[in-house]
Amino acid sequence: MDGDNQTWLEAARLLVVDDDPILREFAHHELSSDRVTVDLACHGADGLEKLKAGGTDLVLVDLDMPVMDGFELILQIRANEDLSDLPIVVITSHDDMKAIDRAFAAGATAFAQKPLNWRVLSYKLAYVLRNAREDARLRARAG
Secondary structure: OOHHHOHHHOOEEEEEEOOOHHHHHHHHHHHOOOOEEEEEEOOHHHHHHHHHOOOOOEEEEOOOOOOOOHHHHHHHHHHOOOOOOOOEEEEEOOOOHHHHHHHHHHOOOEEEEOOOOHHHHHHHHHHHHHHHHHHHHHHHHHO
16 A cells, blocks of 8 residues: 555554465555554464454455355454454455345445455555544543
8 A cells, every 4th residue: 555545554453364365465465564564364263363362453354265254254253352343344256245245244344345456445444444443432432
């Protein structure tokens, strides 16, 4: 991402969970910067372990993966008290509404369809992360 779009991602850590090694490499290349750390996981179980270690600000999740698919990963994240508020952006080649509806019903925050436009995705991530941080700030104030 170019620096002009990264003010929203100060010290952000993203986790990309996708079984496609090419997409993971592109995600790392396109989204990493001096302020943005991109961690990678090859399936849902791997992703869940990395999330449990802490420090992730936003997770991008593919739906079709071996071991643990994206639907199950989303459910596991939402069921975990420490992770339940984490913003989840689904990235998938699915274009059928049933899969999209199922992802949102499981707890997805936003959706991006493959092939990804990295520039557009960066703006979507900015919006999702900014809203998640503002929501957390308001909850802490109300607290």
